[in-house]
Amino acid sequence: MAYVAVKGGEQAIDNAHAWLAEERRGDIATPALSVRQIEEQLGRSVDRVMAEGSLYDRELAALAIKQAQGDLIEAAFLLRAYRTTLPRFAHSVAVETGTMRIERRVSAIFKDLPGGQVLGPTYDYTHRLLDFSLLDDNAAVSECATAVANSDVMPRVPDILGDEGLLEADVVSSREPGDLTREPLTFPAARDVRLQALARGDEGFLLGLGYSTQRGYGGSHPFAGEIRMGEVSVEIEPAELGFSIDIGDLILTECQMVNQFTGSKTVPPQFTRGYGLVFGFGERKAMAMALVDRAMRASELGEDVTAPAQNVEFVLYHSDNIEATGFVEHLKLPHYVDFQSELQNVRRMRQEAAE
């Protein structure tokens, strides 16, 4: 007994989708929301959908948000599905975050770092009180201040502390990085694959895991060495041209988490680092990613692997919300046959127990 006839739902499904379209549109007395409005005015939702959908295209992300009625995981799912329809032309040269056109840059460990602390368009220091003036769609927005921008370079924190050997240095490698979109995840997973998984991982899941490391589950005494957000150029080297060209820009958020480390047999006491890099303005996600990246380096650094955030398999198998939603939500699909057999089992066991 494998299948039962499952037919007859077509009309119900069509009608359900028609109702969904009507519900999505809402009260037609209210003007329809344009994709452009979402792109412009719900930018943080767009950023999150691009990051978790792993596809940088602001207009497509805004469209996905509209189509999904603002359900951001559903929207990320739509982007992931869409990307499978496109050919891949190239991979980029690794982006250079050191020369990012900075819109925000803060460090919690150096007050007077070169280039200074630049707050950018931040929610920090707001009082988290609802702003009822936004109920008025026509409320004027006052023009923001400008100042003369100096051309100070803004070195990354590792570039400042690294010279003394107090901070772990980056290890350059010419190895071609692994790609989760091409090869299935295998273990042990190297850091390149882990970072790719984290960059597209669910913000909520990584936030919870990062938080767990702060509360003692694999604690690593983090400091936010630096957070920077802004625009970087994307460069590719098309074979037919034989030289590198810019194809446009990405807005990225980068987090350098600096962690205490007492040293091991092979490594002297120094500060180690966790790294976060995400599409868009995603400070919370970048910070969580950096915490979890550092936690997953436990065995590499000779630390005991005891906590969930340090367990690479646990983190990587559960961080992708598209996979997670697929498996969790499949439970609502027909399991009539499975359940009938379970029902027979339970009936038989009860009968046997009663005899």
Added chain:
Amino acid sequence: MNDSVPRDQPTIGHPWPARRRWMSILARSTAERIDALLAGCRPVPAHTILRGPEVGLVMTRGRAGGGGAAFNLGEMTVTRCTVRTETGLAGHAYVAGRDTRRAELAALVDALMQDPDRAAEIEAAVIAPLAQDQARYTAERAAKAAATRVQFFAMQTMRT
């Protein structure tokens, strides 16, 4: 003028820095703006499309720690196009996003810029204004960021 082009990677040793520059500027311009600026030039030669315009993906990369081993960050949409003018010049474009018209115009202007008879005119009438637009945008964002730079005050101690 060269300073107006956002440039993250060193261009020392680049075989064709001038072309790289105009392609970078075109990649960041809208179809409407390129079209409008071209309208102010002498007529452009007829061109045939050799490839595309087609939409695809570029896998963007970062580096672990910012400077370490490369990793795949995520993909972005990109449109490419190759044209050939009746004067025999091939122009290429790879531009972020899915605007096919923009890719075609960028490829056409790339071809025109390679024509010694047209380069100066196109530079002045198309590339330079586009570069100015982009420099203005970058400067505006930088000026807003600069206004949010924290000015710390040295607190005088209260001890007497």
